[in-house]
Amino acid sequence: MAYDDYLDGEKVIITAALTGGVHGKEANPNLPETPEEIGKAAAACEEAGAAVVHLHARRDSGERSFDRDRFQAITEAVRSRTNLVVQHSTGGTGATLEARRQSLRTDPPPEMASLDMGPLNRYRHLTSENTRGMVDSLYDEMADRGIKPELEVFNDGHLNEVRGLLDRRDLADPVYATLIFGGGTTSPPSPRNLLNATENLPEGALFNTLGFGRHQLPLTTMGILLGGHVRVGLEDNVYYGPNELAESNAQLVARTAGLAETLGREPAAPDEAREILGL
Amino acid sequence: MPDVCPYLEYRQLGDETQSGDATDSRPRAYCNAAEEFVQAMRADVCNDRYGLDHEADCEIFREAAGPPEGVEGEGAGGD
Ligand code: SF4
Numbered sequence: 001m002a003y004d005d006y007l008d009g010e011k012v013i014i015t016a017a018l019t020g021g022v023h024g025k026e027a028n029p030n031l032p033e034t035p036e037e038i039g040k041a042a043a044a045c046e047e048a049g050a051a052v053v054h055l056h057a058r059r060d061s062g063e064r065s066f067d068r069d070r071f072q073a074i075t076e077a078v079r080s081r082t083n084l085v086v087q088h089s090t091g092g093t094g095a096t097l098e099a100r101r102q103s104l105r106t107d108p109p110p111e112m113a114s115l116d117m118g119p120l121n122r123y124r125h126l127t128s129e130n131t132r133g134m135v136d137s138l139y140d141e142m143a144d145r146g147i148k149p150e151l152e153v154f155n156d157g158h159l160n161e162v163r164g165l166l167d168r169r170d171l172a173d174p175v176y177a178t179l180i181f182g183g184g185t186t187s188p189p190s191p192r193n194l195l196n197a198t199e200n201l202p203e204g205a206l207f208n209t210l211g212f213g214r215h216q217l218p219l220t221t222m223g224i225l226l227g228g229h230v231r232v233g234l235e236d237n238v239y240y241g242p243n244e245l246a247e248s249n250a251q252l253v254a255r256t257a258g259l260a261e262t263l264g265r266e267p268a269a270p271d272e273a274r275e276i277l278g279l
Numbered sequence: 280m281p282d283v284c285p286y287l288e289y290r291q292l293g294d295e296t297q298s299g300d301a302t303d304s305r306p307r308a309y310c311n312a313a314e315e316f317v318q319a320m321r322a323d324v325c326n327d328r329y330g331l332d333h334e335a336d337c338e339i340f341r342e343a344a345g346p347p348e349g350v351e352g353e354g355a356g357g358d
Binding site: 022062063064123 | 289292305306307308315316317318319320321322323324326329330331335336337338
């Protein structure tokens with residue numbers, strides 16, 4: 001994907017990352033956690049222009065859950081209200097590989113699942129390992145169940161890991177990678193680094209842009225201009241403006257959809273996203 | 280056998296935070312050492328889930344618990 005795709009007015013896929021697993025309502029009380037809240041938030045995001053929903057599961061206390069049944073309840077809450085492409089997370093700092101597989105085992109399986117391309121640090125003592133063995137193992141289960149991986153690229157080294165995965169496994173076209181920018185082990189957030197990352201993608205790969213916190217708005221806007229797709233939502237950014245908490249995931253999606261339209265790219269509807277992604 | 284951190288308790292969100300939704304009655308992880316609600320990911324450490332351990336994996340616990348007995352500070356002990 002490139003600037004030419006922007007000039008050609010290719011539709012933009014907006015992914016809504018509703019809840020995540022790092023922070024909860026202590027960071028923003030509008031962040032959805034229960035299956036009911038997540039289902040409603042997903043419906044509002046579809047209305048606002050999202051085509052894909054990225055899902056994590058929570059316990060009643062708001063803490064992370066890797067329970068298959070909890071993912072089942074969430075996916076049903078979303079599917080009963082929307083036509084969105086359902087994407088489950090397989091991320092999980094500190095969680096076992098077995099726990100992280102559970103989100104792939106819903107009935108039906110998610111159409112997509114995230115696949116972290118390598119390690120990243122959390123807090124002072126935690127690392128999300130994502131060894132090549134774990135990546136291959138999660139990928140193999142996705143392939144068995146017909147789930148398309150979204151390759152999560154937290155830094156430029158992970159672009160090498162994408163190429164390594166493509167050497168080891170036979171991924172269906174188009175390869176879809178999310179380029180992530182923020183602090184810590186993620187790529188430093190800057191326009192130049194987003195440009196560099198897009199130039200290091202494998203031939204023919206599509207990309208999605210994800211910026212944490214205040215980098216969400218500028219970098220996703222740039223992603224739109226570079227012909228890519230974008231991800232927004234309370235998982236990655238709890239603010240709408242400086243010191244202003246976002247009211248909802250849909251508020252963030254609506255702003256992005258409006259920007260895309262202003263810049264000449266219509267948001268893709270869920271079925272159009274399925275076509276673009278080869279689902 | 281997993282244990283939980285002695286600094287962990289469960290409280291209603293909303294009493295201590297301006298942004299809390301007072302209608303949400305589900306108790307949430309609260310850290311008495313940091314005197315704040317705990318993020319979802321860190322709550323696994325507080326509860327010693329998935330092989331995580333509050334003593335080994337939480338810097339807040341380590342700071343609150345102080346240096347191990349016999350160690351007086353960073354300068355103590357040679358190599
Ligand atoms: S944040 Fe650390 S010190 Fe506080 S309750 Fe959790 S493990 Fe204990």
